[in-house]
Amino acid sequence: MNIDKANEAAVDRIISSRPMLTGVEIARDVIPGMEDNLILHAGPPIEWERMSGPLRGGVIGALLFEGLAKDEKQAQGMAQSGEIEFAPCHHHRTVGPMAGVTSASMAVYVLDNVTHGNKAYSNLNEGYGKVLRYGAYAEDVLKKLHWMNDVMAPVLAEAFAQGDGMDIRALLAEALHMGDEGHNRNKAGSLIYLKLLAPSIVKIVKDSTVAEEVLQFLGDNALSVLNPVMAACKAMTDAGHGVEGSTIVTAMARNGTDFGIRVSGLGETWFTAPAQVPDGLYFPNFTSEDANADIGDSTITETAGIGAFAMAGAPAIVTFISGTPEDAINATLEMYEITFAEHKHFSIPPLDFRGTPTGIDLRKVVEFGVTPRVNTGIAHKEAGVGQVGAGLVRPPMEIFEAALIAFAERYELD
Amino acid sequence: MATSTFEIRLGSYFDSVILMHLQRALLDLPGVLDAGVVMATPANLILMAESDLLPTEAQKANPEDLLIVVRAEEEDQATSAIAAIDDLMAKRRSTSAGKFRPRSLEAAFDILPEARFVLISVPGRYAAGLAEQALRGNRHVFLYSDNVSMEEEASLKAMAQERGLLVMGPDCGTAIVQGIGLGFANRVRSGGVGLIGAAGTGLQAVTSRIHQLGAGISHALGTGGRDLKKEIGGVTALQSLDLLKRDSETRVIVMVSKPPDPEVATKLLSAARNTRKPVVVNFIGYSPPARKLGNLHFASNFNEAASLAVDLLGENNQSTAAGATSARQTGNDRRYIRGLFSGGSLASEALLLLQVMFGKIYSNFGGERLGEPTKAREHTLLDLGEDQFTVGRLHPMIDNDLRLRMFRQEAANPEVAFILLDMVLGEGAHIDPAGEFAPVIAEVLRQHAFDVGVILIGTDEDPQDYDHQRQQLLDAGARVFGNVLEAANAIGSLLGGPSESIVTPVDLEDLAAPLAAINVGLEAFYESLEQQGAKVVQVNWRPPAGGNEKLMSILQKMRD
Numbered sequence: 010m011n012i013d014k015a016n017e018a019a020v021d022r023i024i025s026s027r028p029m030l031t032g033v034e035i036a037r038d039v040i041p042g043m044e045d046n047l048i049l050h051a052g053p054p055i056e057w058e059r060m061s062g063p064l065r066g067g068v069i070g071a072l073l074f075e076g077l078a079k080d081e082k083q084a085q086g087m088a089q090s091g092e093i094e095f096a097p098c099h100h101h102r103t104v105g106p107m108a109g110v111t112s113a114s115m116a117v118y119v120l121d122n123v124t125h126g127n128k129a130y131s132n133l134n135e136g137y138g139k140v141l142r143y144g145a146y147a148e149d150v151l152k153k154l155h156w157m158n159d160v161m162a163p164v165l166a167e168a169f170a171q172g173d174g175m176d177i178r179a180l181l182a183e184a185l186h187m188g189d190e191g192h193n194r195n196k197a198g199s200l201i202y203l204k205l206l207a208p209s210i211v212k213i214v215k216d217s218t219v220a221e222e223v224l225q226f227l228g229d230n231a232l233s234v235l236n237p238v239m240a241a242c243k244a245m246t247d248a249g250h251g252v253e254g255s256t257i258v259t260a261m262a263r264n265g266t267d268f269g270i271r272v273s274g275l276g277e278t279w280f281t282a283p284a285q286v287p288d289g290l291y292f293p294n295f296t297s298e299d300a301n302a303d304i305g306d307s308t309i310t311e312t313a314g315i316g317a318f319a320m321a322g323a324p325a326i327v328t329f330i331s332g333t334p335e336d337a338i339n340a341t342l343e344m345y346e347i348t349f350a351e352h353k354h355f356s357i358p359p360l361d362f363r364g365t366p367t368g369i370d371l372r373k374v375v376e377f378g379v380t381p382r383v384n385t386g387i388a389h390k391e392a393g394v395g396q397v398g399a400g401l402v403r404p405p406m407e408i409f410e411a412a413l414i415a416f417a418e419r420y421e422l423d
Numbered sequence: 424m425a426t427s428t429f430e431i432r433l434g435s436y437f438d439s440v441i442l443m444h445l446q447r448a449l450l451d452l453p454g455v456l457d458a459g460v461v462m463a464t465p466a467n468l469i470l471m472a473e474s475d476l477l478p479t480e481a482q483k484a485n486p487e488d489l490l491i492v493v494r495a496e497e498e499d500q501a502t503s504a505i506a507a508i509d510d511l512m513a514k515r516r517s518t519s520a521g522k523f524r525p526r527s528l529e530a531a532f533d534i535l536p537e538a539r540f541v542l543i544s545v546p547g548r549y550a551a552g553l554a555e556q557a558l559r560g561n562r563h564v565f566l567y568s569d570n571v572s573m574e575e576e577a578s579l580k581a582m583a584q585e586r587g588l589l590v591m592g593p594d595c596g597t598a599i600v601q602g603i604g605l606g607f608a609n610r611v612r613s614g615g616v617g618l619i620g621a622a623g624t625g626l627q628a629v630t631s632r633i634h635q636l637g638a639g640i641s642h643a644l645g646t647g648g649r650d651l652k653k654e655i656g657g658v659t660a661l662q663s664l665d666l667l668k669r670d671s672e673t674r675v676i677v678m679v680s681k682p683p684d685p686e687v688a689t690k691l692l693s694a695a696r697n698t699r700k701p702v703v704v705n706f707i708g709y710s711p712p713a714r715k716l717g718n719l720h721f722a723s724n725f726n727e728a729a730s731l732a733v734d735l736l737g738e739n740n741q742s743t744a745a746g747a748t749s750a751r752q753t754g755n756d757r758r759y760i761r762g763l764f765s766g767g768s769l770a771s772e773a774l775l776l777l778q779v780m781f782g783k784i785y786s787n788f789g790g791e792r793l794g795e796p797t798k799a800r801e802h803t804l805l806d807l808g809e810d811q812f813t814v815g816r817l818h819p820m821i822d823n824d825l826r827l828r829m830f831r832q833e834a835a836n837p838e839v840a841f842i843l844l845d846m847v848l849g850e851g852a853h854i855d856p857a858g859e860f861a862p863v864i865a866e867v868l869r870q871h872a873f874d875v876g877v878i879l880i881g882t883d884e885d886p887q888d889y890d891h892q893r894q895q896l897l898d899a900g901a902r903v904f905g906n907v908l909e910a911a912n913a914i915g916s917l918l919g920g921p922s923e924s925i926v927t928p929v930d931l932e933d934l935a936a937p938l939a940a941i942n943v944g945l946e947a948f949y950e951s952l953e954q955q956g957a958k959v960v961q962v963n964w965r966p967p968a969g970g971n972e973k974l975m976s977i978l979q980k981m982r983d
Contacts (some may be wrong), residue, residue: 012981330635340521346530376967376978377526378434410968413977422980 029174051109052264066144066392067108116162191314289400314367434969452498487970544944566592614639617673632729716916848881
């Protein structure tokens with residue numbers, strides 16, 4: 010068995026992927042296996058009993074949004090009773106930031122990987138403050154969700170229907186040269202996104218008040234493009250998944266309780282361990298005491314070779330990693346040691362346009378004892394409070410060790 | 424009442440310099456009576472036990488684990504001292520923060536592609552693997568680590584030789600390349616003496632002394648203490664000789680070593696002769712047959728080696744030509760020596776001297792024994808006074824007949840380049856040996872392109888008349904020597920010794936380029952290189968897979 014060859018194939022498929030944002034649709038219409046009583050969530054599989062505060066809040070919010078429950082109490086009862094099913098977004102070609110809660114009626118982005126033919130999906134980003142992805146489900150939260158679904162989504166859907174698709178790989182390549190790393194910082198990418206959409210929105214929407222609302226909403230939210238970016242990354246890494254004999258990590262995700270990874274050559278198995286509390290900066294009045302354990306599918310960005318891996322190109326946010334621009338450079342240099350290749354399309358100006366470190370190699374993580382870096386937002390441990398900070402987290406080493414041992418068993422290396 | 428507390432950190436490697444600093448910092452904390460911060464190797468555990476710093480429960484720590492033990496007046500003082508470790512460690516680290524420290528050699532190669540040397544000072548069980556990685560990365564290795572097995576050393580050096588790379592070590596403490604010291608090295612000025620050492624402190628002693636005497640060093644290459652053992656065969660020393668031979672900065676070479684294997688010593692001396700530069704040899708425990716033999720100068724101690732080198736440097740100052748008496752370009756095939764002796768002791772002395780220069784010498788009395796005494800091969804010395812030749816015949820000191828016949832026969836042999844004879848005058852000996860030999864010598868020298876040398880022993884009062892004998896031989900075209908050493912030296916300057924072929928020569932440019940290196944292990948080596956102005960990358964090395972045997976074995980299988 011030639012692991013290097015297998016890894017080359019897997020990473021090649023990831024890097025050559027060209028995900029195009031081609032539409033906005035309703036989840037039940039497009040997401041494979043989507044059901045009205047199914048709620049998708051971030052991270053590896055988890056049952057209601059073990060869900061953390063923000064994820065439970067998101068589930069309650071989704072049930073209220075769907076009209077399946079009338080109030081919080083009924084929603085909790087339904088979640089507990091088993092009449093609602095839960096599944097990781099990842100099992101349905103989907104990713105979602107933080108709680109990642111996605112239900113059947115929600116509008117979702119559709120990404121087409123035109124290189125390899127696979128698709129990926131992600132919900133729409135709600136912006137800051139009290140939002141479902143941090144487990145909030147108050148009336149105003151739901152109201153905003155409905156506005157997004159009923160007013161904004163049709164506009165976006167029509168905009169994409171009229172175009173040939175938005176090349177998210179190209180958008181990312183450009184944003185990385187404008188100070189984004191594609192995970193915690195998506196300021197530049199979101200502005201590019203707005204710029205690309207603005208003419209169509211103005212053309213499509215007859216009511217200028219609505220046009221203004223939509224443009225304002227997208228423009229105010231520096232994370233507008235995060236969800237399409239995540240889905241694009243998912244489309245890329247999915248293309249690299251399932252290569253026989255490959256040790257490349259194709260998914261990293263957290264559900265607020267566990268951190269899980271999947272490996273290209275190890276099928277659908279998740280390797281999980283308790284998620285840790287990120288090390289970071291907290292907003293005023295919050296401390297690490299308030300923080301929930303790591304949560305969200307947004308680690309798909311690092312899996313695809315951006316996010317914390319591209320930190321050297323995002324000096325504006327080095328304070329999150331408690332440091333200096335040099336620390337940012339060092340963060341990326343460290344990731345080269347555990348990755349298999351350098352990206353052909355994503356590059357880092359301060360490193361002389363070296364390609365970003367891409368394709369986490371299980372072997373190297375274990376050999377050097379270096380786990381992948383992840384930039385992340387930090388959620389409050391209680392449902393609905395929202396974001397309390399941002400910082401850095403690393404997956405637990407043991408999941409990589411467990412995956413290595415599983416690999417040895419699966420391929421009979423013993 | 425004093426109390427001890429300990430902590431074991433599994434699979435957590437730090438170099439000992441850092442740990443010693445930590446240990447000292449712990450002692451400054453309130454109430455701390457004694458502290459030990461060590462990697463839990465068997466040797467360290469013994470030391471800790473001797474200092475009464477090894478609680479029974481701590482004995483289970485493995486060599487990859489960090490063991491911290493604190494003895495303090497009060498228990499809470501001990502506990503809080505242990506809790507302070509991380510802060511103390513961070514304090515120390517912050518001084519060197521900034522520059523990126525890769526974990527892997529591969530990443531270090533990316534960062535400093537021009538680095539030609541990798542210094543390795545990690546625990547022995549990991550050292551050979553790292554050295555192999557460095558060689559695969561086409562880098563020379565300075566292997567400070569000990570506890571590398573003889574088999575590993577042999578295979579590393581074989582691999583290095585094939586690729587034109589040096590493995591200095593294992594257990595190599597010192598080297599100077601282009602004026603930059605690797606490992607433990609003294610600050611010495613640059614100059615014309617190049618050194619090769621299988622003895623670390625010996626190398627330091629000689630380089631320092633040369634500096635004190637006002638001269639300087641081109642390069643000093645450590646080979647590791649076992650390089651001249653039979654199992655290794657002097658691979659690194661031979662490569663180094665070949666390098667210093669080609670290096671135009673190096674005008675005098677010094678070789679120092681602990682007692683070498685006799686065969687390896689012969690091989691090295693022969694190679695040293697081929698450098699055609701003055702070579703000072705100081706092999707501890709080796710008794711040289713002469714103080715000076717061709718371009719080889721034997722010293723009996725480090726101090727003398729240094730003085731000799733500096734003297735030779737003075738003599739050899741004008742040009743590199745002085746030491747390079749070029750071998751005579753007779754027909755390519757004429758390259759062997761034949762000695763036809765009448766005197767056994769003279770033959771024995773000649774054997775010892777010529778062995779140093781030419782390695783294998785055949786004879787009927789010592790060295791490599793001839794099967795049939797009359798069948799000479801390669802370099803051969805024959806004592807014609809031995810019983811095999813004197814049965815039914817007069818001794819060759821009286822009767823020249825047999826020697827003359829053999830002389831003609833060997834002269835006609837197209838492989839023979841030099842025939843060495845002895846003539847012992849005095850009472851009882853033949854009355855005019857030169858008179859009988861001279862016409863024959865003259866005759867064969869007209870027929871064949873080779874040399875004839877005669878060691879002439881006697882006095883002006885001898886009945887044969889020393890000067891008359893000498894003159895006849897000279898007139899015939901022979902070289903005449905007053906003693907064996909003189910003869911050996913003359914032969915040495917005429918004929919090249921066996922040349923050990925270097926499979927892939929080391930690129931001289933690697934020594935000449937500004938030194939750039941990668942350091943894996945002892946932080947002190949990194950700091951020293953940086954202070955000396957060399958480009959250096961420190962690898963933040965950890966035992967692979969945290970020292971976990973199972974995971975390491977899987978990783979190894981994945982490589983196969």
